[in-house]
Amino acid sequence: MSKEVLVFEVSDRSFDKYVIGNSNKAPVFVAFINVWSEPCILMADMFAGLAKEFAEQFIFAKVDIEENNELKEKYGIENVPTLKVFVDGKVTVSEEGGLNEEEARALLKSFDIVNETEEKRMQARQLHMQGNTHDAIMLLALAIQQDPSNTNVALDMVQIFIDMGKLEQAHGLFYRLPDEVKNSETGLSLTGQLWIIDEASKTAGLDALNKVLLANPDDYKARFDCAICEIAQHNTQKALDHLFYIQQNNAEFKEGAAREMIITIINTIAPNNPEMAQQYRTKLAGMLSV
Numbered sequence: 001m002s003k004e005v006l007v008f009e010v011s012d013r014s015f016d017k018y019v020i021g022n023s024n025k026a027p028v029f030v031a032f033i034n035v036w037s038e039p040c041i042l043m044a045d046m047f048a049g050l051a052k053e054f055a056e057q058f059i060f061a062k063v064d065i066e067e068n069n070e071l072k073e074k075y076g077i078e079n080v081p082t083l084k085v086f087v088d089g090k091v092t093v094s095e096e097g098g099l100n101e102e103e104a105r106a107l108l109k110s111f112d113i114v115n116e117t118e119e120k121r122m123q124a125r126q127l128h129m130q131g132n133t134h135d136a137i138m139l140l141a142l143a144i145q146q147d148p149s150n151t152n153v154a155l156d157m158v159q160i161f162i163d164m165g166k167l168e169q170a171h172g173l174f175y176r177l178p179d180e181v182k183n184s185e186t187g188l189s190l191t192g193q194l195w196i197i198d199e200a201s202k203t204a205g206l207d208a209l210n211k212v213l214l215a216n217p218d219d220y221k222a223r224f225d226c227a228i229c230e231i232a233q234h235n236t237q238k239a240l241d242h243l244f245y246i247q248q249n250n251a252e253f254k255e256g257a258a259r260e261m262i263i264t265i266i267n268t269i270a271p272n273n274p275e276m277a278q279q280y281r282t283k284l285a286g287m288l289s290v
Contacts, residue, residue: 003055007048010061012070019061023086027111028059032075032082035064038278039098040081042270046101047083050108057113085111098274102126117147121156128160136160151181158190167197185271192268200232220246220253224261231265240265240280247287259284 006026008018019028029047033040044062051060065072065080075084075091085093085107093107102122108114120143128136137160144153154177161170174182174190181187203209203225212222227242243265246258262284270277 005052005055006059007051008059008061010063010068012068015061015063015068015071018059019086020089022059023090024088026056026058027092027113028061028086030061030063030084030086032063032065032072032077032080032084034066034080037080038270038281039274042274043081043083043098043104046099046104050104053115053118054108054113058108058111100272117143117150117153120146121150121153125156128163133160133164151177152186155181155184155186155190159193162190162193162197167194170194189268189271192264196228196264196268197232200229203229205229206233218249220250224253224257227258227261231268236265236269236276244283244287247284251287259288 006022008014010018010030019030022028031040031044031047033044035041047060051058063071065077071077075082079096081098083093083095083099084091093110095107099107102125105115105118105122109119120139124136124139124143127133127139137157140153140157140160143150144157147153154173158170158174161167161173170190171194174187174194177187182191204212206226206229209222209226209229212219213226216222223242223246227239227246230236230242231239240262243258243262246253247262251259262280266277266280266284
């Protein structure tokens with residue numbers, strides 16, 4: 001018999017029933033959000049996914065503060081997202097600001113809610129970020145042996161292959177994954193990275209392109225190709241500087257290619273850096289509204 005996924009949207013009226021009333025059965029994680037805020041939506045979606053993974057081990061509830069002023073005032077919500085954990089009717093943890101997946105899992109772990117495979121995956125991610133990629137790969141191999149159905153492990157392995165420049169292995173592993181995984185937020189991020197790297201290989205290269213731009217800053221093709229090369233080398237800021245220059249000075253270049261590339265980059269960085277992604281969305285929206 002499948003376990004029940006406990007995710008609720010609660011209001012001033014239903015809060016006591018679903019949050020306070022259930023907090024003696026399992027920890028209730030309550031996200032106070034604004035539905036127009038990208039960081040709020042990303043965090044809420046992440047916790048909803050974790051509630052599915054850990055069905056019946058904790059309860060997740062969302063509160064829209066614009067629609068529920070009583071709760072906003074009662075719990076002193078000044079910034080969103082704010083997460084509060086209720087146990088036995090009382091707030092035991094309060095976190096202001098967005099949490100990433102690693103932080104969310106660490107918080108769940110403090111309540112003895114743990115997925116051993118995901119623990120290995122998070123440890124592997126840290127090792128890779130610290131430059132210890134060999135041990136990261138070994139840990140991911142152990143994780144996939146422990147839970148072959150965990151596609152997050154495969155996605156992390158694709159990311160490592162990309163970072164190592166092993167594009168054939170990255171392509172091979174990624175395109176064997178189910179469509180629903182490839183179309184997930186992380187999957188779309190990887191799709192964007194693979195596409196950009198492939199496109200960068202078709203250009204003249206950064207050194208040659210930078211020489212062209214020194215002679216003619218308004219060579220939009222060279223500037224666009226520069227942006228592709230920069231993002232392929234993880235120089236996000238430099239890439240976006242080129243693209244926003246094109247968008248501001250020649251928005252119709254290649255039928256709006258700069259705008260489309262900006263959107264692709266934003267979608268690529270959003271899973272790991274939602275605040276930066278939101279800043280660039282706002283900047284682009286400002287240009288498009290002029």
